[in-house]
Amino acid sequence: MKMKMKSNVQFVQGNKACILGALDAGYKFYGGYPITPSTELAELSAVELPKVGGKFIQMEDEIAGIAAAIGASLTGKKSMTATSGPGFSLKQENIGYAMMAEIPLVIVNVQRGGPSTGLPTSPAQGDMMQAKWGTHGDHPVIALTPESVQETYYMTIRAFNLAEKYRMPVMLMTDEVIGHMREKIVIPNKEDIEIIDRVQPNEKEGYLPYGVKDGETVPKMASFGDGYRYHVTGLAHDETGFPSNSNENAKRLLDRLMNKVNHNLDDILDYEEYMLEDAEHIVLSYGATARSARAAIKQMRQEGIKAGMFRLKTVWPFPEERLLELSKNVKNVLVAEMNLGQMVLEVERVVKDNAKILFCGRADGEIITPEEIVETLKEEF
Amino acid sequence: MKMKMKSNVQFVQGNKACILGALDAGYKFYGGYPITPSTELAELSAVELPKVGGKFIQMEDEIAGIAAAIGASLTGKKSMTATSGPGFSLKQENIGYAMMAEIPLVIVNVQRGGPSTGLPTSPAQGDMMQAKWGTHGDHPVIALTPESVQETYYMTIRAFNLAEKYRMPVMLMTDEVIGHMREKIVIPNKEDIEIIDRVQPNEKEGYLPYGVKDGETVPKMASFGDGYRYHVTGLAHDETGFPSNSNENAKRLLDRLMNKVNHNLDDILDYEEYMLEDAEHIVLSYGATARSARAAIKQMRQEGIKAGMFRLKTVWPFPEERLLELSKNVKNVLVAEMNLGQMVLEVERVVKDNAKILFCGRADGEIITPEEIVETLKEEF
Amino acid sequence: MNKYVKKYLRNDKLAHMWCPGCGHGIIMHQIIKAIDNLGLDKDNICVVSGIGCSSRAPGYMDFDTLHTTHGRALAFATGIKLANPDMKVIVVSGDGDASAIGGNHLIHACRRNIDITTIVFNNTIYGMTGGQFSPTTATNDLASTAPYGSIDRPFDIAKLAAAAGASYSARSTVYHANNLEKLIEEALQVKGFSLVEAMSMCPTSYGRRNKKGTVSDMLEDYKETYININAFNKLPLEKREGKIEMGVFKNETYPEYTAEYQKIIDRLKGDK
Amino acid sequence: MNKYVKKYLRNDKLAHMWCPGCGHGIIMHQIIKAIDNLGLDKDNICVVSGIGCSSRAPGYMDFDTLHTTHGRALAFATGIKLANPDMKVIVVSGDGDASAIGGNHLIHACRRNIDITTIVFNNTIYGMTGGQFSPTTATNDLASTAPYGSIDRPFDIAKLAAAAGASYSARSTVYHANNLEKLIEEALQVKGFSLVEAMSMCPTSYGRRNKKGTVSDMLEDYKETYININAFNKLPLEKREGKIEMGVFKNETYPEYTAEYQKIIDRLKGDK
Amino acid sequence: MSRENLVLKVKPEWCKGCGICVHFCPKNVLELDEDNKIVIARPDDCIKCGLCELRCPDFAIYLEGDENEDEK
Amino acid sequence: MSRENLVLKVKPEWCKGCGICVHFCPKNVLELDEDNKIVIARPDDCIKCGLCELRCPDFAIYLEGDENEDEK
Amino acid sequence: MTNQFELRLSGAGGQGLLLAGIVLAEAGILDDKFATQTQSYGPEARGGASKSEVIISDSEIDYPEVRTPNLTLALTQEAADKYISKDIMNGIIVVDERVKINPAIKYEKLISVPIMKTAKNKVGKAIVANIVSLGIIVEATNVVSKEAMESAILNRVPKGTEKLNKMALESGYELAK
Amino acid sequence: MTNQFELRLSGAGGQGLLLAGIVLAEAGILDDKFATQTQSYGPEARGGASKSEVIISDSEIDYPEVRTPNLTLALTQEAADKYISKDIMNGIIVVDERVKINPAIKYEKLISVPIMKTAKNKVGKAIVANIVSLGIIVEATNVVSKEAMESAILNRVPKGTEKLNKMALESGYELAK
Numbered sequence A, B: 001m002k003m004k005m006k007s008n009v010q011f012v013q014g015n016k017a018c019i020l021g022a023l024d025a026g027y028k029f030y031g032g033y034p035i036t037p038s039t040e041l042a043e044l045s046a047v048e049l050p051k052v053g054g055k056f057i058q059m060e061d062e063i064a065g066i067a068a069a070i071g072a073s074l075t076g077k078k079s080m081t082a083t084s085g086p087g088f089s090l091k092q093e094n095i096g097y098a099m100m101a102e103i104p105l106v107i108v109n110v111q112r113g114g115p116s117t118g119l120p121t122s123p124a125q126g127d128m129m130q131a132k133w134g135t136h137g138d139h140p141v142i143a144l145t146p147e148s149v150q151e152t153y154y155m156t157i158r159a160f161n162l163a164e165k166y167r168m169p170v171m172l173m174t175d176e177v178i179g180h181m182r183e184k185i186v187i188p189n190k191e192d193i194e195i196i197d198r199v200q201p202n203e204k205e206g207y208l209p210y211g212v213k214d215g216e217t218v219p220k221m222a223s224f225g226d227g228y229r230y231h232v233t234g235l236a237h238d239e240t241g242f243p244s245n246s247n248e249n250a251k252r253l254l255d256r257l258m259n260k261v262n263h264n265l266d267d268i269l270d271y272e273e274y275m276l277e278d279a280e281h282i283v284l285s286y287g288a289t290a291r292s293a294r295a296a297i298k299q300m301r302q303e304g305i306k307a308g309m310f311r312l313k314t315v316w317p318f319p320e321e322r323l324l325e326l327s328k329n330v331k332n333v334l335v336a337e338m339n340l341g342q343m344v345l346e347v348e349r350v351v352k353d354n355a356k357i358l359f360c361g362r363a364d365g366e367i368i369t370p371e372e373i374v375e376t377l378k379e380e381f
Numbered sequence C, D: 001m002n003k004y005v006k007k008y009l010r011n012d013k014l015a016h017m018w019c020p021g022c023g024h025g026i027i028m029h030q031i032i033k034a035i036d037n038l039g040l041d042k043d044n045i046c047v048v049s050g051i052g053c054s055s056r057a058p059g060y061m062d063f064d065t066l067h068t069t070h071g072r073a074l075a076f077a078t079g080i081k082l083a084n085p086d087m088k089v090i091v092v093s094g095d096g097d098a099s100a101i102g103g104n105h106l107i108h109a110c111r112r113n114i115d116i117t118t119i120v121f122n123n124t125i126y127g128m129t130g131g132q133f134s135p136t137t138a139t140n141d142l143a144s145t146a147p148y149g150s151i152d153r154p155f156d157i158a159k160l161a162a163a164a165g166a167s168y169s170a171r172s173t174v175y176h177a178n179n180l181e182k183l184i185e186e187a188l189q190v191k192g193f194s195l196v197e198a199m200s201m202c203p204t205s206y207g208r209r210n211k212k213g214t215v216s217d218m219l220e221d222y223k224e225t226y227i228n229i230n231a232f233n234k235l236p237l238e239k240r241e242g243k244i245e246m247g248v249f250k251n252e253t254y255p256e257y258t259a260e261y262q263k264i265i266d267r268l269k270g271d272k
Numbered sequence E, F: 001m002s003r004e005n006l007v008l009k010v011k012p013e014w015c016k017g018c019g020i021c022v023h024f025c026p027k028n029v030l031e032l033d034e035d036n037k038i039v040i041a042r043p044d045d046c047i048k049c050g051l052c053e054l055r056c057p058d059f060a061i062y063l064e065g066d067e068n069e070d071e072k
Numbered sequence G, H: 001m002t003n004q005f006e007l008r009l010s011g012a013g014g015q016g017l018l019l020a021g022i023v024l025a026e027a028g029i030l031d032d033k034f035a036t037q038t039q040s041y042g043p044e045a046r047g048g049a050s051k052s053e054v055i056i057s058d059s060e061i062d063y064p065e066v067r068t069p070n071l072t073l074a075l076t077q078e079a080a081d082k083y084i085s086k087d088i089m090n091g092i093i094v095v096d097e098r099v100k101i102n103p104a105i106k107y108e109k110l111i112s113v114p115i116m117k118t119a120k121n122k123v124g125k126a127i128v129a130n131i132v133s134l135g136i137i138v139e140a141t142n143v144v145s146k147e148a149m150e151s152a153i154l155n156r157v158p159k160g161t162e163k164l165n166k167m168a169l170e171s172g173y174e175l176a177k
């Protein structure tokens, strides 16, 4: 008799899981430009979106891709753009725009080897800092890093939820390994998935597109075409959305933007603590590299080395407080990432002298092996 | 009788001083796109370059501007591009290219208020992190921050020298205040200015455009048109310049790129120590804000508060070692910058628990006042 | 208050920020008149711009308005239109915004023939940043970045749009304000990509440097220089010198992008 | 070894990375033949590309060669040419590279009429990234991002370049290789911006999905479809259906950018 | 609405004194005052042709009719 | 150089077996072998027309003459 | 890492090894095991040799790349030259009979059989060489059950080709016996 | 901050106050003092009021912006409304006679004189109002020497206009007496 996978089980690439998650989150618009290794996100969107009445458009470049996605989001559609390294740089100006104008948007970056064209078909985690600092000026960033195909599915849904809830672009930072690897995923029942939609105003009179009540951080967002007739600009603006040169307005706006994330860390921060209860050594990792870290920890545990993992699921915001707390009880914090040292800088900043910080990184197109992690730690013994 | 300024004295804007310095450094090509508050750099280049047989071109956008400047540099001309916040983001992909392909280039960013279009005619220091992390992948960065019109002149020369010496783009990070303010500058005698030119090969046979002898970090650079017929790419490449998928080659290349800066910190790092001998409080600042810091320190010294300034002249590389050393002898390190917290993160990372770190920042389009700095420090007493 | 102003502008935002004599206000006036002529629903209009003096127009117009990044208005507008094809989407853009940094988005919007009406406020200069030459600055004109006279050759935006595939393309000037209104009205009725190039004077950043006299002189210049394309074509060659064509350059019907997309959606529904 | 290969290619880099039957090798062959015909100095030629399969060509060519970022070849080349006007600057670019992300640089290079010869390797697809449609993909063609048939309308690159101001613009195909060689040779002699659009087959990313048969079938298709523009214009309208013009679309003389710049320098010298 | 019922109005706060309306008025009705603000100097000469309104970049001069209906 | 002096040569390492030369050879001179590499199956039929060389995308087949001069 | 089996399937582009890898991994999943599949991409995959890698394991798979494959398949010489290296071999090598193995390479077992010929002549279509290969692999390693393998194939192949593919699979079993 | 004098010169775009600021600062330099000059930019400067700020000091100038000007000049009402604010005033105010000052504003001294009229009628060109203003400022404050001021003007103004400008300056001296 023919064996079949359960109807809610699929064996798919990470990039496909991302699109499946997006669709389950209510995804309706893709604007982008193809680039390896993110291209499947465009291709699958082209196939799937029209089936659900959504729209896919391949624009003339990455800049236009994110611009179209922002435009679509303004009409109330859940939108996404996807890219990799060089394309991510091109999108930065408009990422800043979406931050400033508070437009919900999911930006997927399937990371590849850099700098520049670099190693286009090899994995990397070299855009972590770009995710936070690629634009000019200060604004908060939310960036998620899945470690598996299944988690890509869930995190994509979460990315849409956070984008809608906080009215801001949210980044999903995967990499060539996670994007192209196939694994089994289980699609949950619709009822078991929480879907968050942006809060829309219900009163046109006195609608303040950038105004909040005391203590709130996220203004209600009307859709273009719904008759609110409001103005959106990337200039510093006041609560009405119109440009303002006043320093006080600029300060109030920027503070509120920062607080959207800083005041909601409890809701946003996400990490995994793996075998940390009795750990003497923390391996901090994220994304594909966390898999190697997990293998390394299993191996070390067998050898009696008390290692555990602190896995970032949100790289930005960075879980400072928890890491600081954890670091006080360990000897070493080893950071493993596929770059020459990015999140490790944040770890150094947070951990200070509480533990020794070790670094295991590479940026030559190969994923870090469990053995490299083990060795980096053992050199300390 | 009519009084005249000495012939080597001028009362000019920072942007003009930049062009005067560039010309004295041997500047021959400008490619760019106008944007406030950097526009004068283009305008003055358009006036001056053809007078010295150089070329100015206004391209169709910022991306094309830096691309043209890189192309010109490959023919042996000392090249510059200039921009401000949003344009700086657009240039990032090609900044990464110039880093990877090792093309000397000076990039001036006259910073303005962000994020996004933000406060286009107001000063800011909100691109400090973008300067380091705007591209994808890992590579070293050299970024200089002048605090006055006179220093803009000198630092522009230094930017060209470093670019040529280390075969890489060098950033001059000024801001709207320094760029638009007029001050007196004194132009030194030609003999008193050190001008560095790139090292060119003299042997076509066996020329390795990306090859160095043991211990060296910077390969010789031939000019296009000189008959070397070599290949330049943004892909990972070997010593011959041709693409290579080998992990070892990628690693060797990236390590060498990093070492160009990391092994030459003595030559590159630059900072000023002002009244630090007996200081109990360090004010760390740079660019226009350092002027307020200096005023604040003078004021505090009069009140008997032992404050001094550590002024970054190279923000990147960051003078870690010296700061760590200094921080061990003080109570507070106060960071003053026109943003919501950028270099202060680096300070936290370096200083750790050696001193208390205070932050005085603003990003509302106004330059920080000396009083704000004084107050921030006094709150600690 | 002028009835169009009352009805379509955000009066609390006026007086606008444009310089005395800037032509941009005249163009904005014709746009709202054209909208009124067609009786379009205010709640269903979206005006999108990039960055520049011209791109400040949406802030004064009482619709859903979007002031984006420099050069990218058409890309944002494309997303809006495709996501909500029922909206009337209008892009206002400067010559720099539309044809320098935004040139690619312009030709691609033309190629796709997406139903957007673009009004280019062409003052042949970068007004906002103080007078650098733009892709439409005439050769030999002076500009802050062309201190010895521009050596660049200018684009003819209306013709370029036609060549790139737009359904409709036309040109007029702020002197010919009634004609401009008519062309905008016509463009707004096109189902497909339409573009109206509106020649506008910038006394501050262009006129002064190029010794063009008063703004009234500049308007008189338009009167002299621009003649209807049909009249132009009838002129003997030697008389064409110094004249520029205005009027409708192209008006053709092609499949429209969002309608074609809808066909795919309908087809897929049918397949179920 | 073929004498052109010996003389102009980096033989140690061959065999090249292109797929079996990819037309790009045929184009590269015609480029080096044209260079040889003109007896150009190898040391004084620079070949610049962006990113794409086609953009890998410079790596095989024994000149100063520059492989830049996607779409930006012409901007880099503009810097090279202006900084060193004595060099012969050739840009090779894919249809995506030249007309999608690089479309703006293309029209602006045309507008400036800078002395660069651009060869567009047009396989009407993004080959390198596996078959997404490009701005030249025919409507209704299938592509990985047009699974239901493309609804985009294609650019005619040769005509667009002509409209944007190029001095010379022409088209041929890899089937008509000798003709292609002749056009490239002609383009290289133009003092100003010249463009040759070379139609090239991509069996891997285009042919297979669109059921175009073998590469030989695809070449036979070119033979059938492309006819000389003069012959085309003589055809009665009903016979033009399904045919595409090739040959020279434009060949005019305009002031060249670097020469005009030199005049400014000379003028300023005179002023001293 | 017939021309006679129209009333020529100005909004000096918005006028920037560019002089366009003055220049193009066929009847020489308009002037700029000391502060460079528009003044209807010779109202009786006005033929309500609307050319001033047509090209005023600042919406500062216009012919107003009985627009009660519009205003609702 | 006259056609007769030309020699038809192949460089099988570079041949990718696309079959273009085989298809367009007017004299049916060429074949692909089991490994999909070019073979001059009927050399005597070759008229040295050069069409194979013209369209071979891989520089793997060509007519070689006495090119001593070129080689220096 | 107990009971983890790593495979590398290599050959020329177009030989269907990507599909073979997926089918193999899906068979593993049908057997209630864990599986990952990865492949070479981009220019690397353009023409020339390409590879598809599969890991099948009793427990969750952490590190997802194949480093020292327990089994390597190479259908062409180029693939063998590229992907069978002496540094990394320790397991079974399966090659088409025409492929020559560098004598310096050490292996546990070499299965050199007429895969291409069998597909072309015996089964009748060269294109099923990938399925023939799967038959060999399953027979030689039992990494997945035959039942799962058959089901996995049937779940993936186009309608109308089921018989052909079953035949191919069985010819594979035969070749490995 | 000993002996530092801060000035804000404001008026309509095109009234030459940018030049006035530069000339004033250059006069300071001729007097061997330190000087900085800044101005308003961009859309803010488009039409409407604009300003030019100067600091003249005996020692190096650190903080470069004018916050509480020792002297503020306003040639138009709009400029006065925008730049003469009660929060920041403590010094001398110089305005054209037609400008009205908000009564809430406190100042050390108000010089309200016919600057525009003098330039237009007495000197003969409205455009030299900026130089007339400099005359008033120098006479009223001695912030720079008259010799330096005259030289600074002559160094900057176009050939042929020296006399006109000198006249303007002197009319300014007169107005402030």
Ligand SMILES: Cc1ncc(C[n+]2csc(CCOP(=O)(O)OP(=O)(O)O)c2C)c(N)n1
Residues within 6 Å of the ligand: B033, B034, B035, B036, B062, B086, B087, B090, C051, C052, C053, C054, C055, C069, C070, C093, C094, C095, C096, C097, C098, C121, C123, C125, C126, C127, C128, C129, C134, C202
């Ligand atoms: C990315 C970016 N580059 C440059 C600028 C600076 N900038 C603002 S507007 C403008 C040009 C405006 O010219 P145009 O579009 O013709 O509009 P106008 O002001 O003449 O109406 C420029 C270069 C910017 N804001 N953003």
Ligand SMILES: Cc1ncc(C[n+]2csc(CCOP(=O)(O)OP(=O)(O)O)c2C)c(N)n1
Residues within 6 Å of the ligand: A033, A034, A035, A036, A062, A086, A087, A090, D051, D052, D053, D054, D055, D069, D070, D093, D094, D095, D096, D097, D098, D121, D123, D125, D126, D127, D128, D129, D134, D202
């Ligand atoms: C900024 C950027 N965006 C996207 C890509 C991905 N990319 C590489 S080549 C290419 C398209 C290639 O198509 P074309 O120019 O037609 O060349 P072909 O491969 O068909 O010869 C794309 C989209 C990239 N490398 N960089």
Ligand code: SF4
Residues within 6 Å of the ligand: C017, C018, C019, C021, C022, C023, C024, C053, C054, C123, C127, C128, C201, C202, C203, C204, C205, C206, H046
């Ligand atoms: S600068 Fe020119 S375009 Fe801008 S508002 Fe003034 S006149 Fe108009």
Ligand code: SF4
Residues within 6 Å of the ligand: D017, D018, D019, D021, D022, D023, D024, D053, D054, D123, D127, D128, D201, D202, D203, D204, D205, D206, G046
């Ligand atoms: S993918 Fe297409 S364009 Fe690229 S090498 Fe293969 S056949 Fe040529």
Ligand code: SF4
Residues within 6 Å of the ligand: E008, E024, E025, E026, E027, E028, E029, E030, E045, E046, E047, E048, E049, E050, E051, E052, E053
């Ligand atoms: S309506 Fe006509 S006549 Fe009357 S003021 Fe205006 S332009 Fe003059």
Ligand code: SF4
Residues within 6 Å of the ligand: C021, E014, E015, E016, E017, E018, E019, E020, E021, E022, E037, E038, E055, E056, E057, E058, E059, E060, E061
């Ligand atoms: S046209 Fe308008 S702004 Fe100009 S002077 Fe007349 S009323 Fe005033």
Ligand code: SF4
Residues within 6 Å of the ligand: F008, F024, F025, F026, F027, F028, F029, F030, F045, F046, F047, F048, F049, F050, F051, F052, F053
């Ligand atoms: S030269 Fe002509 S006849 Fe000879 S093999 Fe080639 S194509 Fe055939």
Ligand code: SF4
Residues within 6 Å of the ligand: D021, F014, F015, F016, F017, F018, F019, F020, F021, F022, F037, F038, F055, F056, F057, F058, F059, F060, F061
């Ligand atoms: S055309 Fe060239 S690559 Fe193709 S089969 Fe013939 S020799 Fe081989």
Ligand SMILES: [Mg+2]
Residues within 6 Å of the ligand: C052, C094, C095, C096, C121, C122, C123, C124, C125, C126, C127, C134
């Ligand atoms: Mg303009």
Ligand SMILES: [Mg+2]
Residues within 6 Å of the ligand: D052, D094, D095, D096, D121, D122, D123, D124, D125, D126, D127, D134
């Ligand atoms: Mg292509």
